[in-house]
Amino acid sequence: MSKLRLTLENSLNDLKDSDGRISMATQAALLMFLITLTLTSASIQKFLATNLDQMLGADLVLETHEPLAPAQENALRGMASGVSRTRLSGITLTHKDAWARVQLKAVDSQYPLEGTLRIADTPASPERTASSGPEVGEIWLGARLATKLQARVGETIMLGGKALTVSAILLHEPDRLMEGHSVDLRAMVHHDSLSATLPTSGKDRTRHLIAGPTDAQAAIEAWATDALPAASIVKKHGGQHPLATFWQRTENFLGLASVILFFLGAVALDMTNRRWLAKMRYRLAIYSSIGTPLGTGIAMALGGWFLSFLLAALLATGLAALAHSAIIANLQTVFPGAEASWSVADVAQTIGLLLMLLMALQIPSMLQLSRASLLSLIRHTGEDSHVWQRLFWGLLSVSLLAAAYSDNWLLTGMTLAAIGVALVLMIALTWGAVRLGDIWGRRRTGLLPFAFFIMRQRLFAKSAQVMGLGLCGLLLLFTLMLMRDLSSMMEGYARTHDGNLMVTEAQENHVEALHDWASANQAKVLTLRPFVYAKLISVNGERLNDYMQKPSDSLASLQEPIRLHWTDQMPANNRLKGGTFWQPGTDNWQQISVEPEVMTDLNFSYGDTLTYQIGDNQYDFTLTSSHVFQSGGGSITFWFQVPASARAHIDAPSRFMGSMELPEAAWDKLASLWQQHPTLALAPLRELTERFDQTLGIVTQITSGYAGMILLLALFVLAASVSGFRADDRQKNGLLMSMGLKDKDCLWLNFHDWAVTALVAAAGAIGGAWAAGLMIYEAQFGMSYQPNLWWVAGTMVLMVTTVCLVGYLACRQSLKVSVRDLMNG
C-alpha cells in the first residue's frame, strides 16, 4: 500500500515540472481527439441502427439498376407476402422558365408497404398522412423543388410530353433511408403516369420493397445473391445501413489525420521522455542504494507513468464529452435526430489502443531503465541516447495506428514515406553540417566554431531535437500547404475547366438534339466521350463484397454502376502508369485499363479478371494496364477503359459525357431542350461551383479544426524541445560564464546553436513537404505539385525566426540566475 501511495506521490511530483506537464498535455490532446472521434462515431452508428429499424419502409429492399425480367419478378413475388416496385430516375423538370434536376420516384399502387407518406398543400402548411402515393396523372413535388420551380398545387407540369397535375407537396417518404445522405430535389409520380417512351438512364434504380416472414426473407436473399449478382439488399434485421460505410470511411479518414497528430505527439513525448528517463534512472539508482530491487523500481516507474496517463485520460474524456456534444449538434443537418450518446466500451477501447501505442513508445525507455544501476551514482557513467531504438518504436507505433484507422493505404504509405525522406534528410544534414562545421572551426577562434564544437559533442541529442522540430515543421507545412492548394484548386475550378456546361449524361438520341440546339443558339459542343454503365460484380470469380471488405472511396463508388469508356488511343489527358496499353484495332477486346488509385484501394494486380454486369449480360476483362490523369486535354477522365473493339460485343445503349460552351443568351433557352429531353443530364458550371463552395465550406471547417490541433501539438513539440534541453543549456551557460564570457556572448552562442538547429529542421521539413507534394498531390488529388517558392521561403524564414526567438527567450530566462545556480543546473 505504501508503495502504491509513493508511486502516486511520485507521479504527482513529476507533474509539477514542465516536462511532466507537457507530456500529460500531449497525451490528453491525443486522447481527446481520438475519444471525440470514437464517441461521435458511436453516436452516429447508434443513430444508423435505430434509423434502419424505422425508415426502411419494408422488411427487405432489393435494388437493381435494370428492371427485373418477368420471370424474375414472378419468382420474387412468389416468395414474398407483399411487394411494391418503385423506380428512381434522374430527370430535369421544367415549369415555365424554371428548371431543376430531380430524382423522380415512380411508384405503384402498393407503395408504401410499411409506414405512411406525409404530404401538405404548400411547403409551409400543416402536414397530413397518406397511405398511398399519387394517382395516375398526378405529381407530388418535394418542398424545396416546389419552391425552386415556383410551382403550386393545382398547376400543371409537362413531363415527356405528358401533362401532370401537382396534387401535393411531398414532405416524407417511409423508405427515405434508401436515399442515404442524398440532398437531390425529389418528386413522385404513379408508375402508370410515365410515358412508355420516356427513355431510361443507366443510373436508374429499380427497388422492390418486400414484406415477409424471416424465412421468406432469407430465401429471397439467397435467391437474389444467385440470380441477381449486381443487386444490393438492405434488411431491417441484421442488415447494415446504407450510410454506415460512408460514415466508416469518414471516420477512417479522420483516423489518418490522427496518425499525423499522433506522430507529432510522439515527437513531443520523445523529447520529454529524455528528461523523464534521466530522472527515473536517478530515482531507481537511489532506490537501489536503499535496498529496493530494480524490478520494484521499474514497476513503480511504470505505475507512475500509468497514473499520469489515467489522469490525462480523465481530463481528455471530460473535454471529449463536450466536443462530442457540439459536433453531434452540428451533424444533425446530415443525420437528423442523431443524439450524443455515451459508449463506455468504445471509449475504453480507444483509451486502451492509445495506451498500447504510448507504451510501445516507452519501450526504449524501459529497456534503458532496466540497465539503471547504483554504479552510476558512484561513477557518473554517461547515458546512451538510443536514437535508433526510439525511432524504430516510434515508427512502429505510428504504423500500428495507421493500420488500425486508415482505409487508404496509398495515402498512408505516401505520408509515411515522406516522413521517412524528411528523417533521412535531416539526419544527413545534421551530421553533415555539425561535423563539417566542427572541422572548419578547429583552427579558428570565435563563438561560431565553439558552437559547432559543443554541438558536435551533443550530436545525438542535437539530432533528436532537430528531427523533432523538423517533423513538426513538415507536418505543419504540408497540412497548411495542402489546405491552401486544395482551396485554390476548388476556387480556380471555374477558370481551368473546359466549357461552362457539363454534359454529365446524354443518350444516343440526345446527341443530335444537342448539336442542333447548340448550332441554333451559338453554343459549342466541346467534347462528347462515349461510355456504357457497367457494374463490377466480381474479381477473379469472387463476388466484389467478398473479395474486398476494407472500405474505401473506390469500393463505395463501385457499389454503383460506373462509366466504362472505350478507346483505341490513350486519351490526351491520360498517360500510361503501368502495364501494357493495347494497340489500336486490337482483336483482343477483353482487356481493361484501370486508374492506379482504384488498383491500390481494391488490391488489383495485372492479369486479374474483372467481371462486369452491363445491361442483362456479364462480361470478363483482363487487367492489362493502368492510366493516370494528367492536366491538359480536358478534365474528363474515366476510371475504367477498354479497347474500342469491345463496343461491338457489348449489348447496352451508349451514353455520352462531355462539355459545352454556352453564350450568355443561350442559358434561358435550356428549358426548351429539357422539356423535349427530360432525361438529358446537364450540369451548369455555376451549379457545380456552388456545390464546390458548399463542400469547400465543410472542408474548411474540418481542416481549420484539424490545423488548430496540429498547431497545438506543434506548440507542445516546441515547448518540449526547449524544456527538454534547458538543463543542458543552463549547465553550458554556467560553465561559459564561469570562464569569463559575458551574458551577451552566451546569448549569441545559443543563437548560433538554435539557428543551426532551426535551419536544418526547416530544410528537412521543406524537403519532406516537397517529397510529400510530389507523391501525394497527383496521386490523391489530381493536382500537379507546383510549390510557390516565395511561400516556401517565407514559411522557412518564419519557422527559423520562431524557433530562434523561442530559443533566445529561453536562454535569456536561464541567464537571469547566478553562475552558481546555472552550474547546479
Add this chain to the structure above:
Amino acid sequence: MKTTIELENISHEFTTDRECIRLFEDLSMTIRTGQTQAIVGPSGAGKSSLLSIAAGLEAPTGGTVRFFLDGTNVDARTLRANSGFIFQQFHLMPELDAIGNLALPLRLKGARDAFDQAADWLAKVGLSDRARHRPHQLSGGEQQRIAVARAFISNPSFIFADEPTGNLDARTSESIASLMFDCARETGCGLVIVTHSRRLAAQADTRLHLEAGKLEMAA
C-alpha cells in the same frame, strides 16, 4: 551465525578503446558485521571498484566473492536488499523534503510507521526543524546527515560509503564521520568506507591501503 562478505583472490580490470587497465590482482579480504573498515589509497587505485565488488554491484574479473547472511550463502541481490549506501554527492531525491527522503527506504519496504521512525532519526541527526525542507534548501552537511540517516534507517547488515566527506569542510566532515561510526556501532552493522581522509580512516577498526594493485593493512 556469520554475516560476512568474503573476497577471495579477486582481481579486476577494465578495458578502454586503446588498452586494458588492471586495477588489482589476487586480493582477499573479509567484511564482518559489527566491524568498521576504511579503504584508503591514491586516486585511480581502484578503491571504488573494490567497494562495488564488495557490495555486489559488479563481479570481479577473477576470484570469488561470497555473501553470507545469518550463515546462509546468498546472492548479490539479496545482499543489496540488506545494504545501505552513502555517497560523496549525497544523492537525495530533489522532489522530496528531508523527512520524505528519510522515510523513503521504510516506505519502499512497506512500513506503516515510516514517517514516525523518520522523525525519530531526524531528531537523532539534529535536523527536526528541517523536516519540511527540500535538499536544495539544506547545506551540504545537512544533506549528508540526512543521507547517513537514510542509509541506516532500515537497519541494514552492511553500509558502504564512497568518499562520504569528500564534498564537505573539515569541521562538517568530523561531525559526519562521528555520526556514521556512532550509528554503525549502535546498530552493529558492517561499515566499509572508501576515503582519502586519514582523519576519517583513523576512526575505523581496520584501515586498508590499496595502491599499485596491492591491499595492505595501514598503520
